[in-house]
Amino acid sequence: MKTLIYSSVFSLLFLAACSNGSNKTKSTTSADAKVTTAVASGSSEKGTSTAAVLASYLKLKNAFTNDNDKDAAAAGNEMVTAFASFDKKSLTPEQDKAYTDIYDDAKEHAEHIGANVGNIAHQREHFDMLSKDMYDLVKLLGANQSLYVDHCPMYNNNKGAIWLSEVKDIKNPYLGKAMPTCGTVKEELK
Numbered sequence: 001m002k003t004l005i006y007s008s009v010f011s012l013l014f015l016a017a018c019s020n021g022s023n024k025t026k027s028t029t030s031a032d033a034k035v036t037t038a039v040a041s042g043s044s045e046k047g048t049s050t051a052a053v054l055a056s057y058l059k060l061k062n063a064f065t066n067d068n069d070k071d072a073a074a075a076g077n078e079m080v081t082a083f084a085s086f087d088k089k090s091l092t093p094e095q096d097k098a099y100t101d102i103y104d105d106a107k108e109h110a111e112h113i114g115a116n117v118g119n120i121a122h123q124r125e126h127f128d129m130l131s132k133d134m135y136d137l138v139k140l141l142g143a144n145q146s147l148y149v150d151h152c153p154m155y156n157n158n159k160g161a162i163w164l165s166e167v168k169d170i171k172n173p174y175l176g177k178a179m180p181t182c183g184t185v186k187e188e189l190k
Contacts, residue, residue, distance in 0.1 A: 050141050052082035057134050058166055060113065064127060064173030065180065069120040076113030076123070083107045091141075098140050106133035124174055128161045135164060138189055149187035154179070162186065 056079035063071035083103055088096055109130035113123045138147060148165045155161040155174035163173055170183045 050086075050137060050143060053079060053086060053137070054134070054143055054164075056082045056110075057130070057164065060110075060127065060130075061163055061165065061173045062171075064120075064124060065171040065176060067120065067176035069117055069123060072120070072123050072127075073114045073117040076110045076115075079110040080107060080114060083110070095140060099137070102133050102137050102140070106130055106137070109133065120176075124155075127163070127173060128156065131161065131163045135162060138164065143189060147189045148185050149189065150183050151186045152183040154182060164189075 056075050060072055060075035060079065063069075063075055083106065086099075086103070088099060091099055109126040112126040113130070116122050116126075135149060145166070148168055149162055150165050150170060150172075151160055151162050152172050152174045153160045161174055165171065168185060170181045170185070172180055172182045175182050
């Protein structure tokens with residue numbers, strides 16, 4: 001009897017933790033792809049240099065929302081290439097130093113994601129850290145568009161994790177199809 005009561009209480013708490021009370025309109029993957037493509041084609045001075053890196057990050061995030069480790073690996077490899085072609089000429093010395101710190105960590109996480117097809121849990125561990133790096137990069141250099149900083153309270157044994165999204169609707173890359181709308185929007189970056 002105690003087990004039944006504890007199970008019921010735990011289930012209610014589990015569901016309550018992921019209830020964000022927002023409109024849960026679902027967008028199609030093709031709409032995500034169009035927005036991601038739009039990011040890569042941005043043209044204002046601030047954020048242009050981050051466009052390819054951000055576009056590959058958003059592909060990566062969208063692959064995780066669909067529990068697709070192969071597409072995540074491909075996007076991780078694409079991100080490594082985008083980092084390699086990043087032009088630092090327009091950066092100030094302060095931005096250059098901060099970018100180098102972000103780059104070193106982010107590139108390593110993207111490489112791990114690309115090299116671990118078949119181990120989506122490990123890929124998501126690196127995505128957690130990569131998302132923090134991408135947040136710092138966008139804060140440093142801009143993004144050419146509005147982005148949303150979303151938070152999943154349940155990932156990593158309820159320690160939580162953030163990710164960047166191009167859409168306001170929650171599409172959780174950490175819990176994927178199991179709990180796609182778990183999370184809240186914490187911040188909007190413009």
